[in-house]
Amino acid sequence: MKTETITYSLSTFEKPDLWMVREFSEEEFRKYSNYITSLMRLESNENLYKIVDLNYFDFKAKISKTVKSLDNGVNSNEFENLYLDINRHILNILSSIRTYLDHTETRIKREYGSNSEEFLNFKTQTSKAYDENFSYRFLYKLRNYAQHCGLPAGSLSTTASQTGNSLKLCLVKNELLLNYDSWGVIIKQELNNKEDLFDIIPLIDQKFEILKEINKNINNLTYKHYQQEAQELMNLLWESKSKNGTPCIVETVGANEKLKLNIRWFPYKPISKITGVQFEII
Known part of the structure; x- marks a missing residue:
């Protein structure tokens, strides 16, 4: 033969x-x-963060487009649709962040071990972010709230000034506290100290910047294994x-x-x- x-x-x-x-x-x-194959697998793992990045980009693009459209006026029906659409973007962000964090923790632990520098670094960074930033820990819990209780009550408001239009998506503090019992002592106290209505948009901006830094530090350690x-x-x-x-x-x-x-x-x-x-x- x-x-x-x-x-x-x-x-x-x-x-x-x-x-x-x-x-x-x-x-x-x-x-x-x-x-x-090894580097393609690495790139695939990084796609989870890219999904967070894309969801955040879409969210900011929606906010920007909405603000620009305010010059032409918005009726009540349009406002209701805007409120739902912006909430959709927020839920996408919160869900993709949670998926990224859960999968990244599991992957690092599986690849390098629970006592590795990589895993301890991940746990240290995420714990520090949770302990030191209201935006990080509140939005982490808000994802659970949305999963169990649905959309949080809130309102969309706009402001016109000489420098231009602005938009706020405000959550109702009392609704958050009454509808959900699992905030934890610290967040519950922080919510009690909040205004009756508070804007979620800057909190999302803050959490995204924190997560971007966490991802950068994770990659710096991971890349050493692929030199x-x-x-x-x-x-x-x-x-x-x-x-x-x-x-x-x-x-x-x-x-x-x-x-x-x-x-x-x-x-x-x-x-x-x-x-x-x-x-x-x-």
């Missing part, structure tokens, strides 16, 4: 052509393929710049019309983040 020919290479692809840069051993191909993978893949990218097309590593099985290709593409984003080197994606 005739054995199929198998070759491994660093190549570039520009439809319909595939150019070889140099051949690999099977061991090299498997190593680089595993590196690519070798990112550096070696980056070296291959530099090597492939001598050819036109998009760099890839290729397993080629057979020949001519029976040719089969297993192509692995380079994960540019994590390579760039870890090495600090920006590549032009072709």
Whole structure:
């Protein structure tokens, strides 16, 4: 029985052509393929934070668009729809934040252990954020409130001034306290000290900035574990710049019309983040 020919290479692809840069051993191909898989998994983990980022961006865009539309006037029906739509964005933010935090804690503990620097750093940062920031701990509990009690009672209000229009989404303190018993002693006391109506929008802004810093610190520690993978893949990218097309590593099985290709593409984003080197994606 005739054995199929198998070759491994660093190549570039520009439809319909595939150019070889140099051949690999099977061991090299498997190593680089595993590196690519590892960095793609890292990028997938980071997508949970990107969802938080996108939800926050949509929320701020909605606020900005609403403020601009106030120049033309808004009737009561439009105001009710705006209130519901802004609340929808808020619920999306709170839910995605909770998902990000829960999954990140589980992932770090599973990958590095409960006594690792990475896990202790995560727990220290999130505990500190909860202890030191009303916005962080209140919105953490508000997500639970929304899950069990529905939308919190509130009102949408606008203000016009010489510097422009502004918008507030105010929650009703007494409704929050009466409808939910699990705020905890500290938050319950803080709510009692709040005005009867208080704006949730600046609290969301504050929590987002805190979470962005937490995510940045998590990544700084995580990236240390992927230095070798990112550096070696980056070296291959530099090597492939001598050819036109998009760099890839290729397993080629057979020949001519029976040719089969297993192509692995380079994960540019994590390579760039870890090495600090920006590549032009072709």
